[in-house]
Amino acid sequence: MAEFAQSTARAGLSSLPARIILAEGWKRRAIAFVAGALGALALPPFDVVPAMAVPLTTAVWLIDGAAGEGGRGRLGPLRSAAGAGWWLGFGYFLAGLWWLGAAMLVEADQFAWALPLAVIGLPAVLALFPALGFALARALWSPGSLRVFALAAGLGAAEWLRGHVLTGFPWNDVGMALAQAGPLAQVASLIGLHGLDLAAIVIFATPATLIDMRHGARFRPNAAMWTAALLVAGFAAFGALRLAMNPTEEVAGVKLRLMQPNLPQDAKFNPRNGPDILRRYLVLSDRATGPERTGVADVTHLIWPESAFPYILSREPQAMAAIARALQGKILITGAARVEGDGGGRRGKIFNAIEVLQGERIIAFYDKMHLVPFGEYLPFENLLRPFGVTQLVPGIWDRGQGPRALAAPGLPPIAPLVCYEAVFPGEATAGGEARNRPELLLNVTNDGWFGQTPGPWQHFAQARLRAIEEGLPLIRVANTGVSAIVDPYGRVIESLPLGVEGVIDGGLPKLAPVTFFAHHGWMAFPILWALALALAAAGRWLA
Numbered sequence: 001m002a003e004f005a006q007s008t009a010r011a012g013l014s015s016l017p018a019r020i021i022l023a024e025g026w027k028r029r030a031i032a033f034v035a036g037a038l039g040a041l042a043l044p045p046f047d048v049v050p051a052m053a054v055p056l057t058t059a060v061w062l063i064d065g066a067a068g069e070g071g072r073g074r075l076g077p078l079r080s081a082a083g084a085g086w087w088l089g090f091g092y093f094l095a096g097l098w099w100l101g102a103a104m105l106v107e108a109d110q111f112a113w114a115l116p117l118a119v120i121g122l123p124a125v126l127a128l129f130p131a132l133g134f135a136l137a138r139a140l141w142s143p144g145s146l147r148v149f150a151l152a153a154g155l156g157a158a159e160w161l162r163g164h165v166l167t168g169f170p171w172n173d174v175g176m177a178l179a180q181a182g183p184l185a186q187v188a189s190l191i192g193l194h195g196l197d198l199a200a201i202v203i204f205a206t207p208a209t210l211i212d213m214r215h216g217a218r219f220r221p222n223a224a225m226w227t228a229a230l231l232v233a234g235f236a237a238f239g240a241l242r243l244a245m246n247p248t249e250e251v252a253g254v255k256l257r258l259m260q261p262n263l264p265q266d267a268k269f270n271p272r273n274g275p276d277i278l279r280r281y282l283v284l285s286d287r288a289t290g291p292e293r294t295g296v297a298d299v300t301h302l303i304w305p306e307s308a309f310p311y312i313l314s315r316e317p318q319a320m321a322a323i324a325r326a327l328q329g330k331i332l333i334t335g336a337a338r339v340e341g342d343g344g345g346r347r348g349k350i351f352n353a354i355e356v357l358q359g360e361r362i363i364a365f366y367d368k369m370h371l372v373p374f375g376e377y378l379p380f381e382n383l384l385r386p387f388g389v390t391q392l393v394p395g396i397w398d399r400g401q402g403p404r405a406l407a408a409p410g411l412p413p414i415a416p417l418v419c420y421e422a423v424f425p426g427e428a429t430a431g432g433e434a435r436n437r438p439e440l441l442l443n444v445t446n447d448g449w450f451g452q453t454p455g456p457w458q459h460f461a462q463a464r465l466r467a468i469e470e471g472l473p474l475i476r477v478a479n480t481g482v483s484a485i486v487d488p489y490g491r492v493i494e495s496l497p498l499g500v501e502g503v504i505d506g507g508l509p510k511l512a513p514v515t516f517f518a519h520h521g522w523m524a525f526p527i528l529w530a531l532a533l534a535l536a537a538a539g540r541w542l543a
Helices: 002-011 016-022 025-042 049-069 075-105 108-126 128-139 147-162 182-209 223-244 271-285 317-327 381-387 419-423 454-470 516-542
Strands: 256-260 301-303 331-340 349-358 361-367 414-418 440-445 474-478 483-486 492-496 502-506
Touching: 016 049, 025 049, 025 075, 049 075, 049 128, 049 147, 049 182, 075 108, 075 128, 075 454, 108 128, 128 147, 147 182, 147 516, 182 223, 182 454, 182 516, 256 271, 256 474, 256 483, 271 317, 271 502, 317 331, 317 349, 331 440, 349 414, 414 419, 414 454, 419 440, 419 454, 440 454, 454 474, 454 483, 454 516, 483 502, 492 502
Parallel strands: 256 301, 301 331, 414 440, 440 474
Antiparallel strands: 256 502, 331 349, 349 361, 474 483, 483 492
């Protein structure tokens, strides 16, 4: 550390890298927190992609400084790196997920007490993952430019763990910055979200290596710089070529109508509003949008959002009859609660489902399998319920069996995704076996819990990335937005923004050839992670 201090003195302590590296105590924690928070600007709806360089470049300098700030002993630098990772992660998740607090205010009389847990508590817990990632990176650290691969190995592993531990929460992974970067997002068809995480870490952390503090803070081209430049150039060329060679084509004979009712969340679950809600749906669904779309008569399939009714549709024959009369024989696909068994006692089950209606019959269904913790089920229920803790959505939701395809007359095989299920890479198509491959992603959701916040835009971006990964078109229908038709290359063909009532009319894009990720997705991350680990080890060997 003494040698490093001398080199920074020669470079001038006023230099930004030196100030970050030598920062201690509250200054070090504040730098990490602010850098993490600025990284959230790379996420929707802001999409300032270069902003992700702020936390990742700062991360390199913070881990550089862990050797001095952590004190003596082998564990000192690891503790210091973990502390910096926690504060950086806390800032990132706080700035990126604060909107979760809006859900606590929908029924404020019951859940306002949980507002600090959603806004501060969850980011504090999630920050444990980058803390672990920074500590692992520090264990692999070297003084040269190849230390960015140590960061990729450590933080990349932490992001993968965050997507899998306790059912996973892969929301706002650092790789989502590349998912918003135009043609660069197309590489997700090869490496998926967690592969994007590794690439994003290398690309956005590399600026830290261009200033060599050991040689008077001079600009020095290096292996990390050339690797990052080749990644960006290669991703851009691959993406531009893939988009140029594959214009959007539509399936013949399919005319879709997506209905976005923009219902207030506090009205949506009130059973007394049931008749008014159904009337609103039917009137809006039959709205004329042009000479070729004068109403339901001019479409083949009508799609409504998640949990469309404040009652069990199958137990409301009058509602079923009204829908049948209005649809004139057309197919309705809708989110709905589904009951199996008596529905009221211990033997009954209730699912958050997608149902396919033809006439007055429910002819197919899919039950949501990936429930939202604290939203649709209560983890550690026996411990928490005696203290008055309940889940946000009334009732006890059961977990469906899946993933499995959903069949609807006139449509190709559907991979159904209810709300939160759209954030998990690789799950929708059950391994992507070519012979059983679905040809359409259908995501129904209710983001009305979160109002006019970044949350619904982030949710849409993740669903759109699933289309690129799988090479499948995406039909997304949301209560308050964002609803859209997206082709298998992630191009948004039609959309309705957040907070707008309306309908989308459009065709069904054809699927793309099976992607590498869809067929071999499980291979991409471990191979790339092993490569990052090998390069990090090479950096230590060459030091």
